Structure formats: structure tokens, C-alpha cells
Amino acid sequence: xxxxxxxxxxxxxxxxxxxxxxxxxxxxxxxxxxxxxxxxxxxxxxxxxxxxxxxxxxxxxxxxxxxxxxxxxxxxxxxxxxxxxxxxxxxxxxxxxxxxxxxxxxxxxxxxxxxxxxxxxxxxxxxxxxxxxxxxxxxxxxxxxxxxxxxxxxxxxxxxxxxxxxxxxxxxxxxxxxxxxxxxxxxxxxxxxxxxxxxxxxxxxxxxxxxxxxxxxxxxxxxxxxxxxxxxxxxxxxxxxxxxxxxxxxxxxxxxxxxxxxxxxxxxxxxxxxxxxxxxxxxxxxxxxxxxxxxxxxxxxxxxxxxxxxxxxxxxxxxxxxxxxxxxxxxxxxxxxxxxxxxxxxxxxxxxxxxxxxxxxxxxxxxxxxxxxxxxxxxxxxxxxxxxxxxxxxxxxxxxxxxxxxxxxxxxxxxxxxxxxxxxxxxxxxxxxxxxxxxxxx
Amino acid sequence: xxxxxxxxxxxxxxxxxxxxxxxxxxxxxxxxxxxxxxxxxxxxxxxxxxxxxxxxxxxxxxxxxxxxxxxxxxxxxxxxxxxxxxxxxxxxxxxxxxxxxxxxxxxxxxxxxxxxxxxxxxxxxxxxxxxxxxxxxxxxxxxxxxxxxxxxxxxxxxxxxxxxxxxxxxxxxxxxxxxxxxxxxxxxxxxxxxxxxxxxxxxxxxxxxxxxxxxxxxxxxxxxxxx
Numbered sequence: 101x102x103x104x105x106x107x108x109x110x111x112x113x114x115x116x117x118x119x120x121x122x123x124x125x126x127x128x129x130x131x132x133x134x135x136x137x138x139x140x141x142x143x144x145x146x147x148x149x150x151x152x153x154x155x156x157x158x159x160x161x162x163x164x165x166x167x168x169x170x171x172x173x174x175x176x177x178x179x180x181x182x183x184x185x186x187x188x189x190x191x192x193x194x195x196x197x198x199x200x201x202x203x204x205x206x207x208x209x210x211x212x213x214x215x216x217x218x219x220x221x222x223x224x225x226x227x228x229x230x231x232x233x234x235x236x237x238x239x240x241x242x243x244x245x246x247x248x249x250x251x252x253x254x255x256x257x258x259x260x261x262x263x264x265x266x267x268x269x270x271x272x273x274x275x276x277x278x279x280x281x282x283x284x285x286x287x288x289x290x291x292x293x294x295x296x297x298x299x300x301x302x303x304x305x306x307x308x309x310x311x312x313x314x315x316x317x318x319x320x321x322x323x324x325x326x327x328x329x330x331x332x333x334x335x336x337x338x339x340x341x342x343x344x345x346x347x348x349x350x351x352x353x354x355x356x357x358x359x360x361x362x363x364x365x366x367x368x369x370x371x372x373x374x375x376x377x378x379x380x381x382x383x384x385x386x387x388x389x390x391x392x393x394x395x396x397x398x399x400x401x402x403x404x405x406x407x408x409x410x411x412x413x414x415x416x417x418x419x420x421x422x423x424x425x426x427x428x429x430x431x432x433x434x435x436x437x438x439x440x441x442x443x444x445x446x447x448x449x450x451x452x453x454x455x456x457x458x459x460x461x462x463x464x465x466x467x468x469x470x471x472x473x474x475x476x477x478x479x480x481x482x483x484x485x486x487x488x489x490x491x492x493x494x495x496x497x498x499x500x501x502x503x504x505x506x507x508x509x510x511x512x513x514x515x516x517x518x519x520x521x522x523x524x525x526x527x528x529x530x531x532x533x534x535x536x537x538x539x540x541x542x
Numbered sequence: 543x544x545x546x547x548x549x550x551x552x553x554x555x556x557x558x559x560x561x562x563x564x565x566x567x568x569x570x571x572x573x574x575x576x577x578x579x580x581x582x583x584x585x586x587x588x589x590x591x592x593x594x595x596x597x598x599x600x601x602x603x604x605x606x607x608x609x610x611x612x613x614x615x616x617x618x619x620x621x622x623x624x625x626x627x628x629x630x631x632x633x634x635x636x637x638x639x640x641x642x643x644x645x646x647x648x649x650x651x652x653x654x655x656x657x658x659x660x661x662x663x664x665x666x667x668x669x670x671x672x673x674x675x676x677x678x679x680x681x682x683x684x685x686x687x688x689x690x691x692x693x694x695x696x697x698x699x700x701x702x703x704x705x706x707x708x709x710x711x712x713x714x715x716x717x718x719x720x721x722x723x724x725x726x727x728x729x730x731x732x733x734x735x736x737x738x739x740x741x742x743x744x745x746x747x748x749x750x751x752x753x754x755x756x757x758x759x760x761x762x763x764x765x766x767x768x769x
Contacts, residue, residue, distance in 0.1 A: 133763055246625060246663060246665070249646070250627065251586055251606040251608060251627065254606075255586075277760075290646065290684045291704075292703070295760055296760045296761060304663045305644070315602070315621075318581070318582045318602045324557075324558065325554075
């Protein structure tokens with residue numbers, strides 16, 4: 101806003117047509133194409149901050165911080181697999197592709213996750229040797245595009261995640277724009293260098309849950325029933341999707357809420373499709389409980405997880421673990437203020453940069469530019485990620501102990517209350533100070 | 543020659559035995575009897591063996607095949623040879639939809655007809671169909687070749703990348719950005735080689751070639767009506 105505007109108190113900005121909205125209209129008028137960007141939803145939606153824990157006082161008995169143990173480990177995929185995954189902490193790294201991210205960033209994610217005994221996940225575009233080499237536990241995503249899909253890599257994985265949807269864009273495919281398609285990326289994906297790559301929005305060789313059951317059996321057969329099969333869905337009709345995923349044979353279900361990030365898609369998709377992460381968990385848990393499969397088919401929740409409170413709240417609502425994507429990138433150095441001058445040169449600013457699709461990331465994370473990539477030291481970035489994961493875990497443990505729990509998975513909805521009617525209804529916990537859960541009996 | 547009777551043994555037993563050939567090939571020729579439409583027969587193979595399946599197979603037969611030579615003496619269900627890496631898969635009968643989906647290499651021969659989405663998102667495989675193929679075939683095909691000796695259904699090659707498509711018969715319609723192209727000498731030579739490899743007696747000069755117009759490779763607002 102100019103000084104002139106600031107000095108004229110009679111000027112009133114429209115709530116409907118604010119400056120950002122008008123700027124987008126002008127941009128659309130100039131270019132004729134929707135806005136494509138990365139990152140996650142920027143609009144404010146009901147989130148975990150709207151929930152509070154009820155620490156122990158008289159009716160509950162708290163545990164001593166740092167002195168009394170609080171288990172954080174979790175076993176994923178022990179329904180059918182000969183080799184289920186054991187995580188030391190219930191925070192995993194969500195799938196992010198080589199191509200969208202630099203090789204150094206992928207390596208750093210593997211290093212950081214391995215240091216704290218958790219898993220990381222491949223993404224659209226296949227598995228890189230660097231990633232497999234640095235990840236003690238690696239989940240291989242089986243995506244609609246099947247870019248870089250290779251049975252050898254499938255057999256190298258510790259688990260397979262069949263991706264049906266992503267929280268940032270349920271129902272949408274991927275968009276890796278031509279400027280990020282280097283020789284290596286093009287070779288991995290069997291596509292010409294420099295052209296826009298669309299990742300399909302649906303799998304090419306099955307069309308419904310009954311087909312998916314057969315597809316899962318095929319993946320089990322190919323891997324000799326050794327590794328768990330996850331199914332990942334974007335949070336929308338979560339109750340039904342989870343039921344169908346269980347029926348199809350999933351060992352683990354990943355539900356990605358609308359605050360989840362992405363490498364690049366339409367802004368309108370990120371902001372207007374899907375439901376908040378907090379709202380999806382009770383639906384998923386209800387579906388699992390009705391099928392008698394809660395804790396038998398594990399639930400991983402992702403989408404906007406930022407701190408240990410978010411982790412603990414997800415688990416209290418019934419998740420077995422959470423996955424982080426955007427937060428992990430921030431821990432590596434995404435949007436770091438030390439690159440602010442460079443962000444400004446490309447029309448952005450530290451903390452606001454979301455044009456991952458352009459491949460010009462000054463932090464060297466969402467780029468394939470070899471010079472920019474060098475800015476990210478995978479060893480140091482991996483250490484930062486490990487530190488962050490430790491903090492998430494310590495924070496979650498702190499809250500669990502305060503609620504009298506010696507295992508993060510013993511947190512329960514009874515430990516939570518909501519600050520708003522909306523969050524009470526979505527999370528299905530009482531409004532603070534009342535016993536009222538909107539939509540349920542007193 | 544090793545015979546596995548699926549009336550007596552499970553698909554799991556069969557696949558386990560075939561997978562063990564990767565480490566130690568005790569028998570190079572395998573025969574499977576009584577497949578009875580079972581799904582996932584002979585998936586994930588990675589050994590220079592031949593597998594003859596006598597009867598009809600269900601979904602994903604020979605899925606992700608690598609180096610093996612699989613022949614189905616019957617029809618197959620959805621997704622035969624999906625994501626094949628190398629080797630040869632031959633279907634003596636008809637194939638359902640998504641034959642050779644996302645396959646990255648090798649040769650898939652279908653001596654009968656193939657259903658919808660044959661070669662969908664193919665990434666390097668060569669597919670030869672002696673009969674006809676269904677609608678939306680080669681949708682988002684990236685690389686490799688698709689040869690059709692019969693007719694092709696609607697929207698052939700929609701959103702195609704670099705696949706070479708050769709069709710002898712009629713094409714009901716072409717998908718977005720797919721066009722008929724000249725048959726130059728190198729294409730006639732390529733097609734001749736593919737037909738020979740597949741053991742199909744056809745004259746390359748009787749075929750037309752289709753491929754990408756490359757107008758949708760990067761977004762242009764002037765093409766908005768095509769999206």
C-alpha cells in the first residue's frame with residue numbers, strides 16, 4: 101500500500117475484492133492461465149490450534165517429565181507383511197519427488213529421518229540411489245503416473261505406498277513444468293527434456309476398489325508378501341475411502357488433509373478442494389473402528405503438521421503416526437531468511453516463496469539447478485531435520501505425560517477439548533468447559 | 543520342463559517358485575495348467591525362463607515382467623504385462639483393457655483383440671496387436687511403439703508424447719494432439735522389424751502412422767479449447 105493510501109483514512113479496501121484478489125484477476129487477464137504454485141493451503145481453516153489438551157490434575161495422574169518413559173515407537177503394517185516397519189518415533193517424512201526436490205534435498209530427508217529411526221518416502225519420479233542409500237527405512241510410492249516405476253526398486257523398498265490422492269489436490273494429478281526437466285529427470289521419466297510433465301490423476305490399470313484389491317495382491321506377489329502396503333488418500337470423503345481401502349487390503353492408510361503441501365498445482369485446487377486434516381481424522385477412525393480394524397490397520401495422518409502439539413493431537417484423535425512434508429522442507433532450509441535478498445530478486449520474499457514449479461529456489465531445495473542445489477548441504481540439512489524431528493517427539497511426549505500417558509498411542513479424544521464450535525464438531529471433542537460435542541447427544 | 547497345476551497349487555506357490563529362478567534357474571521351461579482366470583499369474587518375473595500358461599488368465603498376468611518369455615494360450619484380463627521392463631509376453635487370445643499399461647520395455651504381442659486403453663501411459667514397450675484395439679488406447683503414451691493390424695477405437699493417442707503408432711485398419715477418432723504423420727523410410731523399417739519380431743505377416747506399406755502434434759507439450763493459452 102502506498103503512503104498516499106495510508107494517509108487517506110477514507111479509503112476502504114473491499115473484503116471481497118482485496119488487493120491480492122484484484123492482483124490475481126489482473127494476472128489471469130494478462131496470462132490466460134490459472135496460477136500454479138507449490139506449498140500448501142494459505143487460507144485459514146480450522147486447525148489443531150483450535151484444540152487444547154486437558155492436562156492431569158486430580159482426576160488424572162500425570163507422569164514426570166524426562167524421568168518416566170513415554171513410548172514413541174510404532175509398528176506399521178503388521179497385518180499381512182512378513183517385515184512390518186518399526187519406527188522409533190511416530191513422525192515420518194511424507195512422499196516428495198525427486199524432480200520436484202533436488203537430489204541434495206532428497207538425500208537430506210533420508211539422512212535426517214534415518215538419524216532418528218523413522219522412514220522417508222519417495223515421490224513421483226522413482227527412487228534415486230542417493231535416497232535409498234541414505235534412508236534406513238524407505239517407503240516407495242506407487243503413483244498414477246508410474247514415472248520411474250521399476251520392480252527392482254519396488255523390491256528394494258521397506259514398504260509400498262499406493263497413492264490415490266494428495267491432500268493439496270485430491271482428484272488432481274501432478275504438474276512438473278518443463279523448466280525443471282533436466283536430463284536426469286527426463287531420463288527417469290521417459291519424457292523429452294524441457295516439456296511440461298503431467299502426472300496422471302488416476303491409475304491407468306485399475307478403475308475401482310475391487311480392481312485395487314487385485315492390484316494390491318499383485319504388489320504383494322511381486323514382493324513375496326514381505327513389505328507392508330499403504331494406501332494414501334487425500335482427505336475428502338474420508339470415511340468411505342478408508343473403509344474401501346481396508347477392504348482392498350491396505351496394511352496402513354495415509355490420510356492427507358487439505359493443509360498438505362505440493363510441488364506445484366493450481367492455486368484454486370490447493371485452496372478449494374478437500375477437508376482440513378483435523379476434520380478427516382475422526383472420520384477415518386470411525387471407519388476403522390466400525391470395521392474392527394483400528395490399530396490393526398494403522399493410520400498415518402498428514403497435512404499441515406507443525407509441532408509436537410499437532411503430533412499429539414493427531415494421535416489423541418486416533419492416528420498411529422503422522423507424516424510431515426512442508427515442515428520437513430522448512431527444517432532443511434526452505435524459505436530461510438538468509439536468502440531473503442535472492443527471494444526478492446525473483447519477486448518473492450523469505451517466508452512467502454511458493455513458486456516451486458519455476459525451479460529457481462534460492463535455498464536449493466525445490467530446484468534442479470546444479471548451482472542452486474549446491475547451496476543445500478545434505479549433511480547439515482539432514483542434521484537440522486533430525487533435530488526438528490526430535491523436538492516434535494519431545495513436545496508430543498511432554499503433552500502425553502501431562503495427560504498421564506506412558507505411550508503416545510495412549511492419548512485419546514478424552515484428553516482434548518475444542519475452542520470453537522466448528523473445531524468441536526470436526527474433531528468430535530467437547531467444546532471447552534462443556535460436555536457438548538456438536539452433532540452428538542449430551 | 544516344470545509343470546505347475548493351479549488346480550492343485552496356488553498362484554503364490556507358482557510365483558514363489560518363479561521368483562526363485564532369479565537366484566537359481568533349476569528349470570528354464572515352465573508350464574502352467576488350469577489358470578482358470580486367476581489374477582496375478584507370473585508377476586514380477588526376473589529370469590531368462592519361458593512360462594507357458596495354458597488357459598485363460600485374469601488381471602495383471604505377467605505384470606512387471608523382466609527378461610522372461612511368457613505365453614498365454616488363452617485370453618487375459620485387465621493389465622496384462624503392466625509395467626513390463628523387458629522380455630516378451632505373448633497372448634494367443636484376446637486381452638482386456640489396459641494391456642501393457644505403463645510398460646517400460648520388452649515386447650507385448652496380442653494375437654487377438656485388445657480392449658480399451660491398450661498401451662495406456664506406455665513408456666518404452668513395443669506392443670503389437672494382430673486384431674483391433676479399444677477406445678482411448680495409448681492415452682498419455684510416452685515412448686515405444688504400438689502396432690495395430692486391425693482397427694482402433696475412439697480417441698487414439700490422446701495426450702500422446704513420443705509413442706509411434708501404426709494402424710492398418712480404420713481409426714474411429716484421434717485424441718487430443720494426435721495426428722496422422724508421414725510414413726518415412728525409417729518408420730517403414732521400424733514397423734517391418736516390429737512385425738517380424740512379433741511373428742506377424744503383414745505388409746508395412748499397408749499401415750498409417752500416428753503421433754503427437756506436440757502442441758500440448760507446454761501450456762499455451764491459445765490451445766485452451768483442446769484441454
